[in-house]
Amino acid sequence: MPVADYATYCEMLDRARKGRFAYPAVNVTSLTTANGVLKGLAESKSDGIIQVSTGGAAFASGTAVKDMVLGAMSIAEHVHRVAARYPIYVALHTDHCQADKLDTFVNPLVDETERRRAAGQPNLFNSHMFDGSALPLNQNLDIAVKLLERFKKNDLILEIEAGVVGGEEDGVKASAAAKLYTTPEDTLDVARRLNTVKGARYLLAATFGNVHGVYKPGHVKLKPSILKDCQDAVVKQFGEAARFHLVFHGGSGSELGDIHDAIDYGVVKMNVDTDMQYAFTRAIADHFFRNYDGILKVDGEVGSKKAYDPRSYLALAEAALAQRVKKAVEELRATNTTMMAVGV
Numbered sequence: 411m412p413v414a415d416y417a418t419y420c421e422m423l424d425r426a427r428k429g430r431f432a433y434p435a436v437n438v439t440s441l442t443t444a445n446g447v448l449k450g451l452a453e454s455k456s457d458g459i460i461q462v463s464t465g466g467a468a469f470a471s472g473t474a475v476k477d478m479v480l481g482a483m484s485i486a487e488h489v490h491r492v493a494a495r496y497p498i499y500v501a502l503h504t505d506h507c508q509a510d511k512l513d514t515f516v517n518p519l520v521d522e523t524e525r526r527r528a529a530g531q532p533n534l535f536n537s538h539m540f541d542g543s544a545l546p547l548n549q550n551l552d553i554a555v556k557l558l559e560r561f562k563k564n565d566l567i568l569e570i571e572a573g574v575v576g577g578e579e580d581g582v583k584a585s586a587a588a589k590l591y592t593t594p595e596d597t598l599d600v601a602r603r604l605n606t607v608k609g610a611r612y613l614l615a616a617t618f619g620n621v622h623g624v625y626k627p628g629h630v631k632l633k634p635s636i637l638k639d640c641q642d643a644v645v646k647q648f649g650e651a652a653r654f655h656l657v658f659h660g661g662s663g664s665e666l667g668d669i670h671d672a673i674d675y676g677v678v679k680m681n682v683d684t685d686m687q688y689a690f691t692r693a694i695a696d697h698f699f700r701n702y703d704g705i706l707k708v709d710g711e712v713g714s715k716k717a718y719d720p721r722s723y724l725a726l727a728e729a730a731l732a733q734r735v736k737k738a739v740e741e742l743r744a745t746n747t748t749m750m751a752v753g754v
């Protein structure tokens with residue numbers, strides 16, 4: 411199927427919350443990783459989300475060019491073209507964008523979507539994250555409201571973050587004093603401010619002790635019940651229509667019980683990057699160790715072209731990534747949920 415349109419994406423998110431499952435949102439940085447995600451989703455018969463970070467986008471444009479807008483556009487264009495060959499829906503999303511990068515990442519990508527819409531073409535991306543979690547909440551929401559007004563006009567969904575996800579991603583580290591647990595009061599402010607933009611859609615990354623990267627067991631104390639407290643507070647104050655669609659950042663390495671609790675409390679999108687990176691690279695490492703003599707020209711030998719042709723190990727890496735995506739889909743209870751299957 412082609413990339414989901416706005417109505418389809420909204421329906422995907424609503425069905426997930428109602429049906430208590432979530433979509434994996436997998437970071438990609440290349441054609442091969444994007445293809446691996448599509449393969450895994452298709453084999454799982456699950457819809458899903460492909461996302462690009464600022465660093466991943468810069469990488470995708472080439473290390474000599476390092477243009478994150480160009481790289482993000484390039485990956486999105488590729489997915490628009492190839493997704494049509496897979497029997498599932500995929501949405502395209504951009505990951506963390508701090509306030510100081512809005513004008514060099516998200517805004518130019520929205521400009522491109524506006525240009526495409528004026529020409530009768532589909533949106534470039536379906537949704538973008540603005541990460542204002544380093545700002546005081548009122549400043550975070552001031553920016554979010556302005557973005558949401560523009561997004562609404564373009565059928566784009568905004569993801570925001572209240573509270574701070576620990577750990578490190580793309581070289582951005584959360585400070586030790588960061589607020590790792592969102593409070594119900596914070597989320598009431600989110601609803602109070604963002605729900606003034608009538609008819610707009612947003613996703614909320616509320617934090618409940620989650621961290622980017624993978625930590626050894628015992629180092630992270632997740633408290634998914636915080637998400638329930640936030641939902642209860644917002645529904646009590648503003649009614650059922652205000653119930654959040656939540657995003658789980660730093661999902662790699664989480665306990666299954668915590669993942670399921672988070673989904674039960676309204677998580678519809680779980681970001682998984684680190685686990686996917688490992689699965690991809692693990693397959694390449696395996697190939698290299700097994701074919702050491704063929705990959706290297708040892709002692710004046712000529713090596714084996716079959717072993718060092720990048721397609722040989724990138725195909726294995728693509729398959730390994732697809733397998734890991736299937737596992738994520740299973741953990742998120744999304745297997746066999748594609749809207750294609752139910753003919754929606």
Ligand SMILES: [Zn+2]
Pocket residue numbers: 506575579622659660681
């Ligand atoms: Zn994140």
